[in-house]
Amino acid sequence: MLLNDDGTPGTTIFAEMSALAARTGAINLGQGFPDEDGPAEVLEAARRAIADGINQYPPGLGMPVLREAIAAHQKRFYGLSVDPDQEVLVTAGATEALAATLLALVEPGDEVLTLEPFYDAYGGLIGLADAVHTTVTLRAPDFQPDHDELRRAVTDRTRIILINNPHNPTGTVLERETLELLVELAHQHDALLVTDEVYEHLTFEVEHIPIATLPGARDRTITISSGGKTFNTTGWKIGWLTAPREIVGAIVAVKQFLTYVNGAPFQPAIALGLGLPDSYFDHIAADLAHKRDLLAKGLRAAGFEVGSPRGSYFITADAAPLGFQDAADLCRRLPELAGVVAIPISAFCHEPAARELSSLMRFAFCKRVDVLERAAAQLAGLRSLR
Ligand code: PMP
Numbered sequence: 001m002l003l004n005d006d007g008t009p010g011t012t013i014f015a016e017m018s019a020l021a022a023r024t025g026a027i028n029l030g031q032g033f034p035d036e037d038g039p040a041e042v043l044e045a046a047r048r049a050i051a052d053g054i055n056q057y058p059p060g061l062g063m064p065v066l067r068e069a070i071a072a073h074q075k076r077f078y079g080l081s082v083d084p085d086q087e088v089l090v091t092a093g094a095t096e097a098l099a100a101t102l103l104a105l106v107e108p109g110d111e112v113l114t115l116e117p118f119y120d121a122y123g124g125l126i127g128l129a130d131a132v133h134t135t136v137t138l139r140a141p142d143f144q145p146d147h148d149e150l151r152r153a154v155t156d157r158t159r160i161i162l163i164n165n166p167h168n169p170t171g172t173v174l175e176r177e178t179l180e181l182l183v184e185l186a187h188q189h190d191a192l193l194v195t196d197e198v199y200e201h202l203t204f205e206v207e208h209i210p211i212a213t214l215p216g217a218r219d220r221t222i223t224i225s226s227g228g229k230t231f232n233t234t235g236w237k238i239g240w241l242t243a244p245r246e247i248v249g250a251i252v253a254v255k256q257f258l259t260y261v262n263g264a265p266f267q268p269a270i271a272l273g274l275g276l277p278d279s280y281f282d283h284i285a286a287d288l289a290h291k292r293d294l295l296a297k298g299l300r301a302a303g304f305e306v307g308s309p310r311g312s313y314f315i316t317a318d319a320a321p322l323g324f325q326d327a328a329d330l331c332r333r334l335p336e337l338a339g340v341v342a343i344p345i346s347a348f349c350h351e352p353a354a355r356e357l358s359s360l361m362r363f364a365f366c367k368r369v370d371v372l373e374r375a376a377a378q379l380a381g382l383r384s385l386r
């Protein structure tokens, strides 16, 4: 992905598919970003911060008001006590938190284990850190990792077990037993747990369990999140991590040379968001569950086989029942066939998983109801192609 064969810069699958949507006028259910603004009071807080002159470099760890809000959020939702002055770091989105964490904590040749399919940045960042990427494949219908495979995959060479829960692209929420097993394996092999929980507030019918809350996990866990998904502000790039003090120190040492600091006026705004009442957080999950159901129904009616994701922005659909084994090919043709853009799951895989999961594609449902209804109506035409 970093460079094409001819040496020109590669683009991410998300940029490529969003460009395809823009070029063809198709409905973009590819890149996961909401098409509606988040809470007015959060937006207003950023405007106010700019007007109030909060426009210069914030402190290296992030503004105290945001670090305190992050610590209060971890306490309020998960009962976790976090020291806002030593155990929290504000980053340029979850992406920078992941980058700084991997660059700080792995040595060249160390193994980093992820679930597969994996969010594309994981592959790129593990490569930048010169580490070895190992994976355990998630399979339909429930996309839960097999415990024996996990046991085999974690070895003394594993430096980091990097999970993403709720999971992009499958929408899976990991079972408590799986999280417990990962903690046990991390202890057995002296590995660190890095958990990307950017969809923490977007679970449906199930509770989000941060792995850091499990017995024995906290001291070896780096928990990463972001304001983008929770407040519909993906363009603000305000993320954070919480971890034990010494680990935060090591990560800060890298972060200071990546971006130094980021997003001053957005930091108090996200702080305000994190303190919104429970009703806000309940509402965003319920709203998204409704959108998931709407798109799932449309995809089923069109002839796809789909499960019911329990979290995230995404639903995975199998195009095989429609006669398409190669979802990458279908995704390239989908704008013409149905005026919709989706992303092949193979884009989140290496071989051989890419081949094994080749008929799967990811649709984002974090879009307006009328947009999803239009997409469903257009996709219905695919049935006639069979
Ligand atoms: N992790 C996952 C699983 C994601 O889906 C995304 C993208 N939305 C990110 C990290 C990146 O988050 P941010 O935009 O805050 O960098």
Ligand code: GLN
Residues within 6 Å of the ligand: 012, 014, 015, 030, 031, 032, 033, 168
């Ligand atoms: N996280 C978003 C997705 O999975 C996209 C972020 C990006 O474009 N890098 O669609």
